[in-house]
Amino acid sequence: MVTVIPDLTIFIQMIIFLALIYILNLLLYKPILSIIERRKKHLAELENEIKLFNESVEKRAAEYEEKLKQAKTNASELKKEIIQEGADQAKNIIDAVRNEIPVLMQEFQQKMDQEIQAARQTLDSQSRKLSLEIAQKVMGRAVQ
Numbered sequence: 001m002v003t004v005i006p007d008l009t010i011f012i013q014m015i016i017f018l019a020l021i022y023i024l025n026l027l028l029y030k031p032i033l034s035i036i037e038r039r040k041k042h043l044a045e046l047e048n049e050i051k052l053f054n055e056s057v058e059k060r061a062a063e064y065e066e067k068l069k070q071a072k073t074n075a076s077e078l079k080k081e082i083i084q085e086g087a088d089q090a091k092n093i094i095d096a097v098r099n100e101i102p103v104l105m106q107e108f109q110q111k112m113d114q115e116i117q118a119a120r121q122t123l124d125s126q127s128r129k130l131s132l133e134i135a136q137k138v139m140g141r142a143v144q
Contacts, residue, residue: 136142
């Protein structure tokens with residue numbers, strides 16, 4: 001049977017192992033943990049900024065939509081007003097023309113009556129001449 005007698009090397013190895021764990025903890029593990037912690041904080045800050053930015057964008061988009069809606073409403077009202085003004089002006093023009101038509105018709109009728117009277121006078125004088133000429137040709141002598 002073999003008996004193992006522990007010697008001091010095992011204790012030295014344990015001390016070295018514990019010292020190695022302590023040194024690695026100081027040089028490697030804690031710095032890595034602090035870097036990871038800083039990253040987490042930075043990412044949280046960035047997420048918060050993104051959230052605030054998204055809220056700002058949504059707020060501005062809502063304001064833009066509201067302004068656009070208001071502009072469309074104003075444009076629609078302005079369009080209705082312009083159409084109404086145009087209709088009123090057209091009605092006024094039509095009424096003015098309708099009122100002017102009887103005056104124009106009366107003036108036209110007076111002008112026609114004058115032209116008819118002038119034509120009758122011309123025809124009357126020419127018909128007397130013509131009838132005298134015909135009578136002279138038919139009778140063969142001068143008629144007075």
